[in-house]
Each structure stands twice: as structure tokens, then as C-alpha cells.
Amino acid sequence: MTAHPTTGSLLELRGVAADRAEAVLQEALRGADDGELFLERSDSEGLLFDDGRLKSASYNTTEGFGLRVVAGETAGYAHSSEISEAALRRAADAASLAKRGYAGVAADAPRSTNVRLYDDADPVGGLAFSAKTDLLQEIDAFARARDPRVVQVSVSLAGERRQVEILRADGRRLTDIRPLARLNVSITVEKDGRRETGGTGAGGRAAFDAWIRPDAWRAQVDEALRQALVNLDAVDCPAGEMEVVLGPGWNGVLLHEAVGHGLEGDFNRKGISAFSGRIGERVAAPGVNIFDDGAIAGRRGSLTIDDEGTPTARTVLIEDGILVGYMHDRMSARLMGLSPTGNGRRESYAHIPMPRMTNTGMLAGATPKAEMIEGVKRGLYCANLGGGQVDITNGKFVFRCTEAYLIENGRITAPVKGASLIGDGPTALTRITHIGDDFDFDPGIGVCGKSGQGVPVGVGQPSLRLSGLTVGGAAV
Numbered sequence: 001m002t003a004h005p006t007t008g009s010l011l012e013l014r015g016v017a018a019d020r021a022e023a024v025l026q027e028a029l030r031g032a033d034d035g036e037l038f039l040e041r042s043d044s045e046g047l048l049f050d051d052g053r054l055k056s057a058s059y060n061t062t063e064g065f066g067l068r069v070v071a072g073e074t075a076g077y078a079h080s081s082e083i084s085e086a087a088l089r090r091a092a093d094a095a096s097l098a099k100r101g102y103a104g105v106a107a108d109a110p111r112s113t114n115v116r117l118y119d120d121a122d123p124v125g126g127l128a129f130s131a132k133t134d135l136l137q138e139i140d141a142f143a144r145a146r147d148p149r150v151v152q153v154s155v156s157l158a159g160e161r162r163q164v165e166i167l168r169a170d171g172r173r174l175t176d177i178r179p180l181a182r183l184n185v186s187i188t189v190e191k192d193g194r195r196e197t198g199g200t201g202a203g204g205r206a207a208f209d210a211w212i213r214p215d216a217w218r219a220q221v222d223e224a225l226r227q228a229l230v231n232l233d234a235v236d237c238p239a240g241e242m243e244v245v246l247g248p249g250w251n252g253v254l255l256h257e258a259v260g261h262g263l264e265g266d267f268n269r270k271g272i273s274a275f276s277g278r279i280g281e282r283v284a285a286p287g288v289n290i291f292d293d294g295a296i297a298g299r300r301g302s303l304t305i306d307d308e309g310t311p312t313a314r315t316v317l318i319e320d321g322i323l324v325g326y327m328h329d330r331m332s333a334r335l336m337g338l339s340p341t342g343n344g345r346r347e348s349y350a351h352i353p354m355p356r357m358t359n360t361g362m363l364a365g366a367t368p369k370a371e372m373i374e375g376v377k378r379g380l381y382c383a384n385l386g387g388g389q390v391d392i393t394n395g396k397f398v399f400r401c402t403e404a405y406l407i408e409n410g411r412i413t414a415p416v417k418g419a420s421l422i423g424d425g426p427t428a429l430t431r432i433t434h435i436g437d438d439f440d441f442d443p444g445i446g447v448c449g450k451s452g453q454g455v456p457v458g459v460g461q462p463s464l465r466l467s468g469l470t471v472g473g474a475a476v
Contacts, residue, residue, distance in 0.1 A: 009173075010039040010063065010165050014083040021088055022171055025067070028092035029169045033104035034070040034330055035095070036308060037167040039063075039083065040349040044160040045124045049136035051152065057133075059124075064349045067091040070331055071099035077352045107334055109168055113311035117297045117304045121207035123159025123181040132157055135212055143187055143221045149232070150225070151195065152188035157181075159208065166309040174309040180204075180300070180456060182444065183211045187224040191232050198227025198403075203444035204298050227384070227403055230415045237404065237416035237473030243379035244421065244469040245372050245407065249440040250384060252459035256360050257390040258397040258425030259290070261450065263317050263325075264343070264355040265332030272393050274426045275323060283323045284429035287365055290318040292327050294342055294358030300444040301359040301458035303342070308353055312342035318429075329355045347453035357448060361460030365435025369463040372434045379407040380419060380471050395425030398472070420472035428466060436463030 011021050021037060029035045041063040048056045066079035067088065076098025078091035136155045143153045162178040182203030188195055200220045202211050210216065246254070267273035275283060284290070294303050294312030303312050308330050317325050328336070329344030332355050345356035373381060381404060388399035401419040405412045441460035448457040 010041055010083060010163065016083060016085050016088070018173070020085055021167060022169070024085070024088045024092050025167060026169045028067060028069055028096050029106070031103050032069050032071050032099045032106070033334065034107045035068045035169070037065060037067050037088070038307065038346070038349055039065045039165040039167070040162065042160060042162045042348070043124045044158070046156065046158045047132055047136060048154070048156045049133075049140050050154040052140065054133055054136065062348070065091070066349045066352070067095050068352060069095040069098045071102040071104055073335060074098045075331065075352060079350045106169070107330060109170055109172060110174070110305070110308065110310040110340070113305065115295070115304060115311065117295060117302045118179060118205035120177045121179040122161050123179050123207050124161050126207045139185065139217055139221060142218065143185070143225065146221060146225055147189065147229070149189040149191055149229070150187055151190045154186040156184045157208070164307070166305070166307075168309065174305055176304050178303070179206055181206060181208045181211065183208070183217065183220065184445075185217070185220045185224045187221070187228050189225070189228040189232055194232065196228050196231035196234075198224045198229070198231065200224045200227075201443060201445035204300050205302060206298055230403060231417060234415040234417035237380070237419035237471065239471060239473040241468055241470050243376045243407070244466050244471065245369070245376065245379065245381045246461070246464045246466070247369070247381070247383045248436060248438045248461060248463050250442040250445070250459065251382065252361050252442065252461035253385055253446065254388070254397065254399055254421070255290070255362055255461055256357060256446070256448070256457065256459045257388060258395045259429060260292070260357050260360045261390070261392040262395055262425060263327060264357070265326045265328040265336065266355050267392065268326050269332050269336055274393065274395050278323050279325070281323055282321050283426060284318050284321040285432040286321045287435050288318055288321045288429060288432055289316070289363040290361070291316050291363065292341075292343065292357055292360045296359055299359050299441065299458045300446060300456045301357070303345075303358065306342045306344045306353075307346045308340070308344035310340045310342045310344060312358060315341045315343070327355050327357060329353055345455050347455055351453050354451065354453075356450060356455055357457050359441065359458035359460065361439070361441065362435070362462065362464075364437050364439035364462040366437050367434045369436050369438055372436065372463060372465040373407055373412060374410040376407045376465070377409060380416070381405045381407050381412050382419070382421065385421075396423070397425065398422050416473065418474040422470040422472050428469065431466045431468055432464055433467050434465035438462050
């Protein structure tokens with residue numbers, strides 16, 4: 001992989017000779033197990049059109065480096081927004097404290113790759129600012145004209161172009177140019193004094209072209225409006241234990257939060273996950289196949305290389321209900337005697353890498369969604385999940401449904417409000433009775449938080465039917 005021809009090396013742009021930086025890094029890593037110099041420049045832009053006007057517009061450029069020294073289970077990390085030889089030396093002195101009195105063996109470097117999962121697109125500079133504001137105004141006007149009950153419209157655009165360089169002690173330099181774009185639409189409707197909101201979003205690792213076509217953004221407007229109007233007629237959700245059918249796509253966020261984090265290598269190495277030490281055991285119903293795949297072209301959670309320089313790949317986590325693997329960065333893989341899976345991620349140069357998900361999902365089965373619903377006498381169909389809370393150590397979760405319906409005698413009936421799903425991931429996996437044939441990824445809106453760091457991710461699943469899930473609601 002080579003640096004972007006019009007951008008050049010971040011070291012060279014700041015007047016730091018590559019051989020000098022390499023010498024500083026080599027000295028810092030002498031006697032350590034692992035480490036790297038991570039450099040980054042990020043250009044980002046965000047616009048919000050709300051209440052009929054451009055409410056905010058921001059542009060931000062950040063750059064800096066982080067230097068990591070890994071000795072055993074300890075990692076020394078120092079970072080700076082100043083890219084200079086002097087700053088590198090200060091960081092090396094600080095990070096090297098992690099190896100004081102330690103003598104390790106340098107881990108093998110990441111393998112190379114010629115794969116590129118996204119083009120060198122520029123969501124920030126690729127479209128004029130005036131064109132972006134005109135687009136937001138056009139979307140706002142279209143949404144307001146769509147239905148007389150629309151009282152509020154909020155539309156936002158967010159774009160980023162991130163340049164990453166990773167320098168290793170052996171002189172290898174890995175580079176990646178990462179675009180990221182997203183368009184969000186939120187619509188509030190009112191009827192008889194009651195207000196409800198619906199929202200959609202879409203994005204990925206590309207310029208804005210795919211999401212600013214009129215057919216694309218109009219579809220987003222119509223979907224946000226549909227959700228809002230459904231909620232306008234919703235009744236209180238009954239509470240209790242019942243069968244639940246989850247729709248495909250974005251609902252994979254429950255899988256991500258309640259199960260995925262528990263399959264990250266650091267939690268399992270420390271023995272604090274509900275899945276620790278259970279490789280080879282049945283942890284889910286037969287037919288459940290769960291994967292993490294950072295190598296899907298253009299997806300929001302995809303990376304050509306992770307933030308340690310390891311090429312991303314498809315990692316099978318659960319196969320036919322049997323736990324077969326975890327997601328690893330270089331440290332967790334080395335300490336567990338395994339291979340890195342390309343899941344070492346960090347929010348920015350100011351953050352240390354750790355095992356993180358990329359695009360996580362469950363493979364499709366063979367049951368049509370309509371057939372699942374027909375078999376439910378009394379239950380809940382959750383079309384869309386919203387926010388939730390999860391305890392990563394045991395997988396206990398509470399998720400709010402933003403669009404849900406009662407299922408009565410095999411038919412979807414009234415939309416409900418106030419519905420939430422309550423349970424724990426390990427148990428929920430065993431209560432999957434039907435797996436749909438309609439796998440889909442989310443539209444490109446996921447952001448995952450862990451230890452104070454946020455990174456873009458993707459989630460996906462087919463429709464699922466679960467037995468005995470607790471539903472929280474306003475009516476009993």
C-alpha cells in the first residue's frame with residue numbers, strides 16, 4: 001500500500017525524515033513485545049438544517065501521532081498533536097516506561113495486503129459548501145410539503161476524510177485513506193396535540209454521491225415520515241413475557257451490544273465475559289452463525305487495514321450455535337497464543353487500540369418472515385430498535401423499540417409505543433427458534449462506544465423469532 005499521491009507522508013509534510021522517526025521508534029521498542037507509531041490527519045465537516053434554517057455548520061482539521069510500547073500485558077502510550085522529531089522523542093521516552101526492567105521478543109509484523117475496500121473519495125471537499133446547504137434546504141422543503149401534519153424537519157450531513165500512517169520498527173510504513181459520509185433525516189408530525197418523530201440515516205465509506213441522489217434522499221424522507229405517522233397511531237404496549245419477532249438489518253444492534261462485545265478478545269483474555277473459556281461449547285441455538293467482517297467493500301465499519309496495520313478479514317465467531325472464535329487485536333491475540341483478526345481499532349491518534357467490532361452480523365436462515373409471524377399467537381413485532389443499555393460482562397440488556405406492533409393470532413395488528421426488550425445476550429441466543437431468509441445490513445449509521453472511544457461500525461441480521469423474551473411496556 002502506498003501513500004495518497006496528492007497528500008504525501010505526514011512525517012515528510014511536517015519536515016520529519018522517515019529514517020529519523022524510524023530510529024526513535026526502534027529505540028523505544030528495543031526489548032518490547034510490540035508497538036508502533038500511528039500518525040493521522042482528519043478533515044471533517046458537519047451541517048445541520050433544523051427548524052427551517054441552517055442551524056450549525058462546522059469544519060475541523062486535526063492531526064497528530066500516538067506512539068505505543070507494549071511489554072507483556074502493559075502498554076505505554078503517548079500522543080501529541082505536534083508532529084516533530086522533538087515531540088516523537090518525548091513520546092518515546094514516556095511510552096518506554098512500560099518496558100522498564102522488561103525483556104521481550106518482538107512480535108511478527110502484520111502481513112501485507114494489496115486490497116483496497118474503498119476509493120480515495122473526499123466527502124468534505126468533493127462537494128461545494130453551497131451545494132450542501134442547497135441540498136439540505138431542498139430536503140427540508142420536500143419533507144414539509146409531503147404531509148400537512150409535518151411540524152418539524154431536521155436534516156444533517158456529516159463527512160470525513162482520514163489519512164492514516166503506521167510506522168513499524170522494521171521500517172515498514174502502512175497507509176490508508178478512509179472516507180466516511182452520512183445523511184440523516186428526522187421528521188416530527190402532530191395530530192390532535194400529539195407529536196411523534198421518525199428518523200432514518202444512511203452512509204458508508206465513499207463520497208456523498210450515493211446518498212444525495214434525489215431518489216435516495218426522497219426515500220429517506222418517506223421512510224422517516226412513515227415511521228412518524230405509524231407512531232402517531234400507536235397504543236400503549238402491554239408488558240410481559242412473549243414471543244418476539246425482530247425485523248432484519250439495523251436490529252442487529254442488539255446482537256452487536258448484547259453479544260458482540262462479549263466476544264472481543266480483551267474481555268475474554270481477562271475472563272470477565274459471559275463467553276470466557278467457552279470455545280467449542282454450544283452458546284446459541286442450532287443454525288445461529290455469527291461473524292465479524294471488516295473486509296466488505298464500502299461498508300461503514302470496514303477498514304482496509306485496522307489501526308495496528310493488520311488487514312481486516314471475515315472472522316467466524318459462532319458456527320451453528322457453537323462458539324468458535326473471538327475478535328482480536330495484536331495484544332489479545334499474542335497473550336492468548338492466537339492470530340490477530342484485524343480488529344485492533346482506535347478512535348484517533350490520541351487513543352490506544354483495543355479489540356473492536358467492524359461489521360458484525362448473523363447469517364440468514366430459511367424461514368420467511370411472514371411464516372414466523374403466522375406462528376405467533378400473542379407477541380411483538382419489532383421493526384426498529386432505538387437506544388439501549390447493556391452490561392458487557394453478562395450481556396444483560398434493555399433496548400427501546402422505536403417502531404413495534406402487536407402480533408395477535410398470527411397477524412400484525414396495532415402499532416405500540418413504549419415497548420422495550422429486556423433480557424441477556426447469552427440466554428437470548430438460545431431462545432432463537434426461527435431464522436429468516438432476509439439478511440440485511442443496516443443502512444450505514446452505527447457508532448460503537450467502548451472505554452470512552454467511539455468508532456463507526458456496521459450491524460446486520462435476518463428476521464429472528466425468539467421465545468420467552470421479556471417485553472417492557474406501559475400497559476399490563
